[in-house]
Amino acid sequence: MSNAANVSTAKPKIGGAVYSAPLGSTLPVDAATELDAAFKSLGYISEDGLTNANTPESEIIKAWGGDTVASVQTGKEDSFTYTLIEATNIDVLKEIYGQDNVTGTLETGITIKANSKELEEHCLVIDMILKGGNLKRIVIPSGKVSEIGEISYADADAIGYETTIQAIPDEEGNTHYEYIQKPTAGGV
Numbered sequence: 001m002s003n004a005a006n007v008s009t010a011k012p013k014i015g016g017a018v019y020s021a022p023l024g025s026t027l028p029v030d031a032a033t034e035l036d037a038a039f040k041s042l043g044y045i046s047e048d049g050l051t052n053a054n055t056p057e058s059e060i061i062k063a064w065g066g067d068t069v070a071s072v073q074t075g076k077e078d079s080f081t082y083t084l085i086e087a088t089n090i091d092v093l094k095e096i097y098g099q100d101n102v103t104g105t106l107e108t109g110i111t112i113k114a115n116s117k118e119l120e121e122h123c124l125v126i127d128m129i130l131k132g133g134n135l136k137r138i139v140i141p142s143g144k145v146s147e148i149g150e151i152s153y154a155d156a157d158a159i160g161y162e163t164t165i166q167a168i169p170d171e172e173g174n175t176h177y178e179y180i181q182k183p184t185a186g187g188v
Contacts, residue, residue, distance in 0.1 A: 017050070020122055022038060022120075025039065026038070042092050045083055046082070046160055054077075054175075079167065081162065088110070093110065095145065097112050101115065119145045123141055125139050133182075137180075144166050145165060146165065148163055
């Protein structure tokens with residue numbers, strides 16, 4: 001039976017929606033628990049929000065004569081794409097260029113080294129608020145920046161880093177976890 005109350009939209013959690021931490025950080029197992037201090041906010045993302053490509057790839061097996069006799073899953077990519085727009089946030093810069101390639105602070109001066117060093121696998125958490133104030137949290141135990149879009153410097157647009165994260169299976173074979181729950185009595 002259909003229920004319109006189950007239809008929802010998603011808004012970012014106030015104070016940031018995407019958080020990054022080193023591998024091995026304590027991961028949340030629900031939508032409301034406060035994040036481990038190792039998680040750093042990557043600030044605002046663009047109005048395009050977040051997209052998740054979580055599609056199985058399959059190969060069709062045909063019998064002689066053309067009948068389809070089987071469909072075999074050959075893979076299942078799980079990636080997330082969003083555009084980070086806080087261009088002077090040190091944690092955003094480390095996410096894009098690598099932890100060891102960004103030094104300093106805005107006050108003392110930030111130095112960024114652009115090179116071909118491989119970016120690190122790390123944990124990510126994405127927090128959002130659904131219709132009715134319900135909380136949704138996506139936890140990526142191990143993710144890696146697999147693609148960065150062109151960076152545009154223009155008068156009319158915020159500098160943005162279109163970022164694609166490839167979710168990598170954990171020891172249980174899961175690429176990400178999703179938790180949804182009503183907010184606790186104290187609010188978000």
